[in-house]
Amino acid sequence: MVGRRRLWGWAALFLAPAVILTAVFFYYPMGYILWLSVHHWNGLSPIKSFTGFAEFHHLVDESIFGLVIRNTVLFVIGTVIPSIAIGLGLALLANRPLPLRNLLRGISFAPYLVSFVSAGLAWVWMGSSGGLFDHLLGVFGVHPGNLVDNPSTALIYVIAMYTWKMAGYNMVLYLAGLQTIPHEIYEAGAIDGLKDGWTQFRTITWPMLRNSTFFVVIINLVFSFRAFSAIYVMTNGGPVNSTTTLVYYIWNLAFVQNSWGQAAAASTLLLIVVLVLTVGMVRYFTKEVFRIS
Amino acid sequence: MVEVTPVSKPGPVFSRTRRVKFWRYVPLMVLAILGFGFPFYWIIMGSLSSNTAISTGSIPLFPISPHWANYRNAWLYxxxxxxxxxxxxxxxxxxxxxxxxxxxxxxxxxxxxxxxxxxxxxxxxxxxxxxxxxxxxxxxxxxxxxxxxxxxxxxxxxxxxxxxxxxxxxxxxxxxxxxxxxxxxxxxxxxxxxxxxxxxxxxxxxxxxxxxxxxxxxxxxxxxxxxxxxxxxxxxxxxxxxxxxxxFATVYNLLMAATVFISIPVFILYLLGQRAIVEGIATTGTKG
Known part of the structure; x- marks a missing residue:
């Protein structure tokens, strides 16, 4: 590390592109969205009038708002928990010195590589009536018909597709975490009588994976709040708004209803929710880490 | 792929515990591989199906008479x-x-x-x-x-x-x-x-x-x-x-063909740089 003052100029030069781009395309828009959320604007006219928190009131008063929040909460919880749980299960399986483990890793990571658009379209076809899932469920005597066109199954179906796509990514993160656990701990545990798989997992593996879980939870939360393309191509927010989540609603407010003030208020809401959750997670996990050490 | 230190050391090949573990975990692995992989297989089958097979939902489980023309048509349309x-x-x-x-x-x-x-x-x-x-x-x-x-x-x-x-x-x-x-x-x-x-x-x-x-x-x-x-x-x-x-909302065979060729470049890159990709993702987790 070189700390002489004459290098400060060089540091400024090296940082200039990244700093300017981040300022223009991240911090300026952040400030702008906060400013816009207390103004009324239809997206076209040059007039942006200050309205205080009126846009937030309008947003909350919309009859659809409660449904949007419900969908967002269900979607986030419904994707984060299963994709982490399945990802962890896959990692534990793929970490065992058994045949097929490389195939398992490759196949379960593959869905992460395809785009949400491709995966979404493929799942629309597989969930259509007479499609793959209709056939498979038919074996059990259930005939759901079209899974995407049905308000009671659409959200669950999008969640299933999202989980299929993200579980392999979480597996990779957990596999990296499993590598950091020294084998000696299991040997020491075995001497203390910790021999069966479940006890080993509960007392050694899971606590040792704490840092991985911390990171996996945060990144999955961030990803789930962002999910737009899957919903756009699979359901268009429908049927009867049953899959309209906050990010979909923001787009709809701005580009379909030309209600930019409300869209900005909704963006601000999303910003606050994500920030509060992330900071909350960081505080929760760091406190836990301190308590243990 | 990530090189992983095995959690349980491999014992003698035919030991009893190893056989028990094999029968306990390998069926689970097969199940997971089928669950995650079957949609890919099905998409490819769909992309090779005739219009009739697609519209009636009677996709053959094996490619009996693949309609390769679907790919050309999807590309040209x-x-x-x-x-x-x-x-x-x-x-x-x-x-x-x-x-x-x-x-x-x-x-x-x-x-x-x-x-x-x-x-x-x-x-x-x-x-x-x-x-x-x-x-x-x-x-x-x-x-x-x-x-x-x-x-x-x-x-x-x-x-x-x-x-x-x-x-x-x-x-x-x-x-x-x-x-x-x-x-x-x-x-x-x-x-x-x-x-x-x-x-x-x-x-x-x-x-x-x-x-x-x-x-x-x-x-x-x-x-x-x-x-x-x-x-x-x-x-x-x-x-x-x-x-x-x-x-072409319901022309699913062509849509699936398009989905397949659009995803090919990503899979090629993955096969070439598997290690770098997986390690890159893992790095964010372990050094974050």
Whole structure:
């Protein structure tokens, strides 16, 4: 590390592109969205009038708002928990010195590589009536018909597709975490009588994976709040708004209803929710880490 | 793939415990492989099916008479060649831009001590948390005012910096011994030359990882090109795919064929750079 003052100029030069781009395309828009959320604007006219928190009131008063929040909460919880749980299960399986483990890793990571658009379209076809899932469920005597066109199954179906796509990514993160656990701990545990798989997992593996879980939870939360393309191509927010989540609603407010003030208020809401959750997670996990050490 | 130290050491091949473990876990693995892999197989089967098979939902489990013409038709029905070109231009430009901006910023943050260094690093990393949708509207307004909508400028410039790249290079440069830098400085090289001639070549693994992940992310990206393009001549492949669905809603065999060929480049890159991709993802988890 070189700390002489004459290098400060060089540091400024090296940082200039990244700093300017981040300022223009991240911090300026952040400030702008906060400013816009207390103004009324239809997206076209040059007039942006200050309205205080009126846009937030309008947003909350919309009859659809409660449904949007419900969908967002269900979607986030419904994707984060299963994709982490399945990802962890896959990692534990793929970490065992058994045949097929490389195939398992490759196949379960593959869905992460395809785009949400491709995966979404493929799942629309597989969930259509007479499609793959209709056939498979038919074996059990259930005939759901079209899974995407049905308000009671659409959200669950999008969640299933999202989980299929993200579980392999979480597996990779957990596999990296499993590598950091020294084998000696299991040997020491075995001497203390910790021999069966479940006890080993509960007392050694899971606590040792704490840092991985911390990171996996945060990144999955961030990803789930962002999910737009899957919903756009699979359901268009429908049927009867049953899959309209906050990010979909923001787009709809701005580009379909030309209600930019409300869209900005909704963006601000999303910003606050994500920030509060992330900071909350960081505080929760760091406190836990301190308590243990 | 990640090299993993086995949790349970492999015992003698035919030992009893090993056999028990085999029968306990291998069926689970087969189940998981089928669950995650079958949709891919089914998509390919769909893409090779006849119109009748698709519309009646009677897809054969094995390709008895594959309709290869579906691929040709799907390619010809739309403007995919143009969209592939657009996407290539966008993805390559963004990748190159991110490698340059990230390695420069990562170098300054790792190797030069200046006031506010830590705050700046936090300021970069914080951008990873906020969803793009939060800031998309102001960027759209900015692009509209610049008259950049429907141009490559709008597709490339807003994503020319990536905090993940800065993080990756910074972590990498921190591991390089200081003596190397001091030696090159004594040789009369200035920091610019030290970065590009000494450090950057050493950071090849970081460059490979960032390039692969960025290229794949750009190839697959939807929301940004969706907002910032207007005409089909500027569409990227993902937008083309959505437009295809709009026009040929239930012609699923052609739609699946399009889905397959649009995903091929990503899988080729994955097969070539599997290790770098997986390690890149794992690094964010273990060093974050």
């Amino acid at each position: 739309t403007n995919f060649a143009r969209q592939v070109l657009n996407t290539l231009v966008m993805s390559v430009a963004v990748t190159v831009a991110q490698v340059i901006t990230s390695s420069m910023a990562g170098f300054a943050l790792a190797r030069i001590r200046f006031p506010g260094r830590q705050a700046l690093f936090v300021g970069f990393v914080a951008t990873l948390i906020i969803p793009f949708q939060v800031i998309a509207l102001p960027i759209f307004v900015l692009m509209a005012n610049l008259h950049w909508i429907n141009t490559f400028g709008a597709l490339i410039v807003p994503t020319a910096v990536n905090a993940f790249g800065i993080f990756l290079y910074r972590q990498f440069f921190l591991t390089i011994p200081e003596a190397l830098e001091e030696a090159s400085m004594l040789d009369g090289a200035n920091p610019w030359q030290v970065l590009w001639r000494v450090y950057w070549p050493l950071a090849r693994p970081a460059t490979v990882t960032l390039s692969l992940l960025t290229f794949i992310a750009e190839w697959n990206s939807f929301y940004l090109p969706f907002l910032f393009t207007e005409t089909k001549t500027m569409y990227t492949v993902q937008l083309g795919l959505v437009a295809f669905q709009g026009e």
